[in-house]
Amino acid sequence: MTPISFDLAEPHGPRRPVDVLIVDDSVVVRRIMAKVLAADDRFSVTGAVSSGAQAIDFVRNQPVDLVLLDMQMPGMDGLEVLPRLLASERKVQVVLLSGTCREGSEIALQALAMGASDVVAKPSAGHFSDNFVEHLLDRLGHLVPAPERNRTPERIDEESARLRPLGSMVRAVGVGGSTGGISAIMTLLSGLNPGNAFPIFITQHLPANFQPLFAEQLHRATQMPVVIAEEGLPVRAGVIHVAPGNAHLSLVREARGRVTIRLSRERCLHGSFPAVDPMFQAMARVYGPGACGVILSGMGRDGLAGAHAIIEAGGWMIAQDHASSAVWGMPGSVARAGLASAILPPGSIGELILDQWRAAA
Missing domain, CATH: 3.40.50.180 (Methylesterase CheB, C-terminal domain)
Structure with a gap:
């Protein structure tokens, strides 16, 4: 799909980059992802952690707009961590990255049904081609911007x-x-x-x-x-x-x-x-x-x-x-x-x- 593009210029202020948390048990992948995002001024990497438990704690205490979440990790896997991240009062968006879960598969659709914003197939560490980087940045750049999420009505409106x-x-x-x-x-x-x-x-x-x-x-x-x-x-x-x-x-x-x-x-x-x-x-x-x-x-x-x-x-x-x-x-x-x-x-x-x-x- 080609959903809403990031346009994070506030109504009366300068453009603000998207705060991203990277969650992956591979230090190589975390470094590569951080380098990829740092080269794009739409994004700002606010943290990189190695486990689901660390991600939950980070989102609870730090400003985060978007979480890039590895599907396969020791301890809690991506599907276990996903609902806990989405339950955060910060209303983060979560994109699952998986080296084994094919885009369009039943597990990927299950993740979307649970509230993930997207599921992207991830190459193995050290094989991040230019095509994959372009594909990933395009998918991330088409998510709903933070200002739109912040205007979500509250319960009293209902x-x-x-x-x-x-x-x-x-x-x-x-x-x-x-x-x-x-x-x-x-x-x-x-x-x-x-x-x-x-x-x-x-x-x-x-x-x-x-x-x-x-x-x-x-x-x-x-x-x-x-x-x-x-x-x-x-x-x-x-x-x-x-x-x-x-x-x-x-x-x-x-x-x-x-x-x-x-x-x-x-x-x-x-x-x-x-x-x-x-x-x-x-x-x-x-x-x-x-x-x-x-x-x-x-x-x-x-x-x-x-x-x-x-x-x-x-x-x-x-x-x-x-x-x-x-x-x-x-x-x-x-x-x-x-x-x-x-x-x-x-x-x-x-x-x-x-x-x-x-x-x-």
Whole structure:
């Protein structure tokens, strides 16, 4: 994917580099990584430690924006350390580096589902080629910037949010998510199997090479047909349509009424491919009052502009609640704007949509 690029210029101040902690049991790798990052003025290495326990202690006591975390280490491995780092009040981002875990593998997808921002295959120590360095810096440079994370709404915003009336039609459901969104999507869809009632569209911030496995896991979890969106593909009720990793999922209604997929690569406010906003905006144009948008866990505000479009078209929105979200940025922005008809955990969202569909049937 090509998500939001680092642009860490504060609204009224100078550009600030990203504070990075390197966690790897190899002293050679730590030195190489520190040298690579030191040569790029977007990053500042604030520490380099050799174990998960040291990383947890460091993040607790030092300013850190981004943690580069080795997957295989003595003691706690990367998957054990990951949730403890993400639980930090500093809201760090974590990129897992692995010499044995293939990008796009089930373990890598599990790490993303737990809240990792990315998983990058790491060469062995001493084999850091120029191509790998360029690839790594590109991936790191496309993460959500710290100022955006710092604007994550707090719990009080959920408690005081004004809710809109529930929608009276369900002609299509669109689900958008980012960090922590994968597990939320799986839970939501387990309670949402409408048969052939309406199409479901999903935009999850994921690198392109994860999309086939993500689609396969969706099918296993729901037993529903799942397709990765392609240009011109007819939209079918009862099918889950997943945005590809290199384009936005958009829609068009043809002259005879058939709805087909359109892929867009236009830059949008959030700079990510795929982004949630274009999907929601397309649903608003095509389905109007029958468009139901769901915004799940994720950093930033992707989905907010699209939520406005759905509401203006007469459709309705549901936001994931604060307690069940890994990051309440995306759902929180929709809730704070007064666009949500409900703020619920994923397991209850599917039930609500089906109840509204049955009531209108």
